[in-house]
Amino acid sequence: MSKAFTKETDREEDDDQQEPSLPKGIKNYMTVQGYQMLRKELEHLVKVERPEVVSVVSWAASNGDRSENGDYLYGKKRLREIDRRIRFLTKRLDIAEVINPATQPNKDQVFFGATVQYENQDGEVIEVTIVGIDEADPLNGKISWISPVAKALLKAREGDSVNLTTPSGPQELIILEVNYPEE
Secondary structure, X not given: OOHHHOOXXXXXXXHOXXXXXXXXXXXXXXXXXXXXXXXXXXXXXXXXXXXXXXXXXXXXXXXXXXXXXXXXXXXHHHHHHHHHXXXXXXXXXXXXXXXXXXHOOOOOEOOOOOEEEEEOOOOOEEEXXXXXXXXXXXXXXXXXXXXXXXXXXXXXXXXOEEEEXXXXXXXXXXXXXEEOOOO
């Protein structure tokens, strides 16, 4: 079939992944390190990855028939993914409210950016750092400031006991230590 009778779309079924959106009315707080990390990713996409993919797509397009050209088809898909991520990062960085936890005056109380060590009711000691939504990495101890655990911990002090509501029922958490990064 002639290429004239086919429609090349910018979206494919497996290309429908959406970036996470911020809940309404929530500010996009971010630590200095988180902001720098996203900024670095954006810069890498714009200056390195995108030009490389554009080069491959351009080369593949010059080879002729695009309908069965894997380099061209994959390159176009990858280019859409990169452009989507660039738009997402640009929007998130534009609305980011960067907070330096090291300048927190109340270092004995849990606020954004604090690293908190707490004990749950099973006697397990857990350490988490409260970070922005885009920085959250629960498997590495970085939890979003809007997560249930962070909400339970916020404004508590060392030695305080806080209640965390979980699907299996309420849990008591005892704050053992609160730390902030040094300036």
